[in-house]
Amino acid sequence: MTRKATKPPKPTAAELDLLRVIWKLGPSTVKDVHQARLRERPDLAYANVLRLMQVMHGKGLLTRDESQRSHVYAAAHARDALQTNLLRDLIQKAFAGSGKDLVLAALSGHVTDKERAEIRRILKENGDD
Numbered sequence: 001m002t003r004k005a006t007k008p009p010k011p012t013a014a015e016l017d018l019l020r021v022i023w024k025l026g027p028s029t030v031k032d033v034h035q036a037r038l039r040e041r042p043d044l045a046y047a048n049v050l051r052l053m054q055v056m057h058g059k060g061l062l063t064r065d066e067s068q069r070s071h072v073y074a075a076a077h078a079r080d081a082l083q084t085n086l087l088r089d090l091i092q093k094a095f096a097g098s099g100k101d102l103v104l105a106a107l108s109g110h111v112t113d114k115e116r117a118e119i120r121r122i123l124k125e126n127g128d129d
Contacts, residue, residue, distance in 0.1 A: 008077040009059045049086040
């Protein structure tokens, strides 16, 4: 019997912020994540980070190693898998399923000249130019 891969749950914006930190740091304690977020959000309370990480664990966004006094959390899904899932939903909801329309909208004003050159290089390498 083939087991169907489960889609990663959709994180909220706040959850995605914490996931970015955890993807960057690797397995981390709440204290580690809180310290990293304080650089951008000095008003962020430790208790808020703790509560959010507990919720994320419950949703299946994080795993938790409870073998030590300070629990260590890790992302339950790879960054690219989660991004692909979010992108698929965005394409369906905002662009009526058209990947081309998404790309055209992104290229029309959200891409720097440097990024545009990189996109051209990638297309050329793939023989699509």
